[in-house]
Amino acid sequence: MTPDEHRRADEAATGPMLAADGRPLKASLNRALRRQKLRAMMLIAPLLIFVLVTFIAPIADMLFRSIENQIVSDTLPRTTTELAEWDANSGDIPPPEVFHALFKDMFIATERKAHTRLGSRLNYELTGVSSLFRKSGRRVDDMGEVYQDQFEDLNGFWKDGENWSAMMGSGSWLSAMGDWNGNKDAAQPIFEARGDIASILPE
Incomplete structure (x- = not known):
């Protein structure tokens, strides 16, 4: 009888070998191997993400822009x-x-x-x-x-900028400009065109 046959005969007589937690030794070993593989993947995951972000993504963007x-x-x-x-x-x-x-x-x-x-x-x-x-x-x-x-x-x-303001600016903007009156401590109001003027100006 070969050694493998002896081992199988012993297992048949006494049952499979058990680990310390009472589970079959083979199942425990497989579980430990899966954990090791998962741990290894988690260790290299940051490197993979770094490579993707630093190298792959810019290259893909460049290739896309070359045809877009x-x-x-x-x-x-x-x-x-x-x-x-x-x-x-x-x-x-x-x-x-x-x-x-x-x-x-x-x-x-x-x-x-x-x-x-x-x-x-x-x-x-x-x-x-x-x-x-x-x-x-x-x-x-x-x-x-x-x-x-x-x-x-x-x-x-x-030639007079105030004439342009009166002609183009909205009432609320002109009022805000009057309140601002060149105050260096306050932000100048953003220009807002009159409704009828805004509708004909290019976007």
Whole structure:
């Protein structure tokens, strides 16, 4: 009779070997192994989370951004709408409506500091665009000065900021400005356009 057969015969005669707690030794060993594996997993879990957050997530984000172009339409909504009507294969530059829309979008994007992020994204497609957007953002205010100068030449009314405030500001904002009156210890009230003015201003 082989040793294994002897062991099985002994177990059949005396029953399985028991641990100190009275449970079968084999079951206790399996339970102890499961605990060790679980403990080992808990020990390496922080490292796995660190690797996921530090390496995997940024790589996944970069891969997603490499194929996702929503930033263009989000930053230049009017321009992309107008460009949809332009035939890129015609050999002609876009119509004036596109440049008009681009001025509006760039002005708003510059105020929100979003033009540089868009430039960085487009720079992957065309080298030099990032620098172009930065320079355009710095000079976009100069474009508006062309119209400002013409209005001021027509009438001195347009040179006075208080006239603009009275014409554009809401009653509550004008009242708050009157109470503030340049007090350096208090925050200047945030501009609020009149209802009829706000409805026609670009978003």
